[in-house]
Amino acid sequence: MYAQIVVSFGRMFAIATLMTLISQVSGTPYVPGGDTPAGTDCSGLASWVSNVATGRPAFGSRFHTGNEEAALLARGFHYGTAPNSLVIGWNRGHTAVTLPDGTAVSSGEGGGVRVGGGxxxxxxxxxxxxxxxxxxxxxDPLAPPPGPDAPPPAPDAPVFVDAVDAPPPPAADVPPPAGDIVPVNADIAPPPGDPAPQPA
Known part of the structure; x- marks a missing residue:
């Protein structure tokens, strides 16, 4: 029982720290390769969020879209998406984050670090x-516990893994993309709701 309390408190602390980071860096400018509170690019922001979510210092351990998969695996991430989870999506030139509560966070989508977007x-x-x-x-860890008439907690939601998220085959020394810049014609509008896995 004691171990469960410690683990639960640790997760609440990590999420509170994550939300604090987002509020502190929101509005900072887009800086290609940046890794300080003065600004960053899209992969720098994804690095900061994943670092804080896994108990690491926010700055000083960033990745880029070319090595994002290996960096996220090293931080304990899993392939695919899941409800109530920290989700990071990327391609060769851009990356963005959706927080466990559904809040989208990005850098480089019309400026610097911002809450919102795709x-x-x-x-x-x-x-x-x-x-x-x-x-x-x-x-909220300071909220009073639910009363005796409160509904029981919902069971854990199923985890859906997108078929396209299988690890890609190893590539021969692929250089990192230049600057993590979003193409001008990129479609960055979010789809309506969380996408469901498509049958193969």
């Missing part, structure tokens, strides 16, 4: 990975 579920993204963070862990 998030991880943009149709342009060919890869997705998620870090499980159950919704009940997002509750």
């Amino acid at each position: 998030g991880a579920y943009q149709p342009q993204f060919t890869h997705h990975m998620y870090l499980p963070m159950p919704a009940e862990d997002m509750q």
Whole structure:
């Protein structure tokens, strides 16, 4: 029981820290390759969010879209998407994040770091990975416990993995993309709701 309390408190702390990071860096300028509170690009923001979500320092350990898969695997992410999870989507030139509560966060979609936009579920993204963070862990740790008439907690939602998110075959020393710039003609509008897996 004690271990469960410690793990639950640790997740709540991680999410509170994640939300604090987002509020602190929101509005900072787009800086290609940036890794300081003065600004960053899309993959720098995804790095900061994944670092904080996994208990690492936000700055000083960034990745880019060319090595994002390996970096996220090293941080404990899984292939695909899942409800109530931190989800990161990317392609060779752009990446964005959707927080466990559904909030989209990005850098380079019309400026610097901002809350909103297409998030991880943009149709342009060919890869997705998620870090499980159950919704009940997002509750305010200072809120009073539910009363005796409160409904029972909902069971864990099923995890859906997109077929396109299987690890790609190894490539021969692919250089990182230049600057993580979103193409001018990129479709960054989010699809309506979370996309459901499509039958093969």
